[in-house]
Amino acid sequence: xxxxxxxxxxxxxxxxxxxxxxxxxxxxxxxxxxxxxxxxxxxxxxxxxxxxxxxxxxxxxxxxxxxxxxxxxxxxxxxxxxxxxxxxxxxxxxxxxxxxxxxxxxxxxxxxxxxxxxxxxxxxxxxxxxxxxxxxxxxxxxxxxxxxxxxxxxxxxxxxxxxxxxxxxxxxxxxxxxxxxxxxxxxxxxxxxxxxxxxxxxxxxxxxxxxxxxxxxxxxxxxxx
Amino acid sequence: xxxxxxxxxxxxxxxxxxxxxxxxxxxxxxxxxxxxxxxxxxxxxxxxxxxxxxxxxxxxxxxxxxxxxxxxxxxxxxxxxxxxxxxxxxxxxxxxxxxxxxxxxxxxxxxxxxxxxxxxxxxxxxxxxxxxxxxxxxxxxxxxxxxxxxxxxxxxxxxxxxxxxxxxxxxxxxxxxxxxxxxxxxxxxxxxxxxxxxxxxxxxxxxxxxxxxxxxxxxxxxxxx
Numbered sequence: 001x002x003x004x005x006x007x008x009x010x011x012x013x014x015x016x017x018x019x020x021x022x023x024x025x026x027x028x029x030x031x032x033x034x035x036x037x038x039x040x041x042x043x044x045x046x047x048x049x050x051x052x053x054x055x056x057x058x059x060x061x062x063x064x065x066x067x068x069x070x071x072x073x074x075x076x077x078x079x080x081x082x083x084x085x086x087x088x089x090x091x092x093x094x095x096x097x098x099x100x101x102x103x104x105x106x107x108x109x110x111x112x113x114x115x116x117x118x119x120x121x122x123x124x125x126x127x128x129x130x131x132x133x134x135x136x137x138x139x140x141x142x143x144x145x146x147x148x149x150x151x152x153x154x155x156x157x158x159x160x161x162x163x164x165x166x167x168x169x170x171x172x173x174x175x176x177x178x179x180x181x182x183x184x185x186x187x188x189x190x191x192x193x194x195x196x197x198x199x200x201x202x203x204x205x206x207x208x209x210x211x212x213x214x215x216x217x218x219x220x221x222x223x224x225x
Numbered sequence: 226x227x228x229x230x231x232x233x234x235x236x237x238x239x240x241x242x243x244x245x246x247x248x249x250x251x252x253x254x255x256x257x258x259x260x261x262x263x264x265x266x267x268x269x270x271x272x273x274x275x276x277x278x279x280x281x282x283x284x285x286x287x288x289x290x291x292x293x294x295x296x297x298x299x300x301x302x303x304x305x306x307x308x309x310x311x312x313x314x315x316x317x318x319x320x321x322x323x324x325x326x327x328x329x330x331x332x333x334x335x336x337x338x339x340x341x342x343x344x345x346x347x348x349x350x351x352x353x354x355x356x357x358x359x360x361x362x363x364x365x366x367x368x369x370x371x372x373x374x375x376x377x378x379x380x381x382x383x384x385x386x387x388x389x390x391x392x393x394x395x396x397x398x399x400x401x402x403x404x405x406x407x408x409x410x411x412x413x414x415x416x417x418x419x420x421x422x423x424x425x426x427x428x429x430x431x432x433x434x435x436x437x438x439x440x441x442x443x444x445x446x447x448x449x450x
Contacts, residue, residue, distance in 0.1 A: 026267070026270065026271060026274065029258070029274055030258060030270075030274070033258030033259070033261075033277065034258070034259065034262075036255060037259075042251070042299060042302055042303070043299050045251065045255075046284070046288075049254055049255070049281055049284075052258065052281075053254075053278050053282070056277075057278070059274075060275075063271075074267055077267055081267055
């Protein structure tokens, strides 16, 4: 059992963070596997399937970490199933390009968000979060595919720009819902009586950073944000 | 470049065998990933996703082997995409149980069939085929889940038995189609002027073995075949 996450009510927050992250990765696996089905060719199908498999290995790494912490990993995941499922149900890509934009823009926001939160936890958890959130090459793959599609038919850019905005909106809605329901996770950011969190100014800067990164990703895709 | 598969017109057949097998594994990945989506709980979803990931690693192993043989693996796969896609389109599971039966019964027939064919190729190919066709624990997992479902509601057994027969029928239809279109692959079994294959009696025994194994699997599930 790892004890370094037990001080200052920190442990429940780390469990929540890892539980949410684990289920997010499992659903990213499912989403990418479904995207692979829409691929225009066998090599592209395999490329996206490979990304899905990498997400699943991240899921396993996080579940192992929860087990090492002496936690039932399935219980840690359970509180986040509904919100994450809900996000995916409300953002089902209709075609290959929507799937790619979601993989890049949606996962990008999630990555930024988890990395920001990880700044408030112990170093071991932090490095696990950074490792599972690292870009696995999907950025270049998606950017090339989307830019090529826009060159071939410039009209798709309007539809995909709207899609990108919808993804951000749904992600924020579900993140807020989780924040309201899970005190431990929220207290990581805003602090608790015995442990200071980010002040309001820092929270503002954090959301600004996440928004900036989103805009940068949309730019790279050739889409207005 | 590996040369041991080049004698007696053997090499094109091995390429066909590996190409068909590779795409079969990639589609097994997709199928299992979609099945995982229908899982009644997160741990079951993860268990099936884990099977999907194992299939993808098999796909990669076969693609690597084709590359080592000096073959463009995507070209080796191409002739089999249509038949295998067609099989999956015609056998889309409607629910979690149909998905499980397909994973066990459908993959089981494919495994038996590829293992029988592998008896006619070089040893290296043979051991690769055996390795990627090994049971990864899906048998026990599926048998338990299906038997539990039948105990809870005996009426599902009739529907699943019909589903099992449908899977065999579609698998045979597509296998026959591939056999007719791919001379090299068919010649592995029936032989060619300079290399004897199985005689008619042996072919008969082979199909009897495949049928027996199918019946045994249906029995294990508690379904009539």
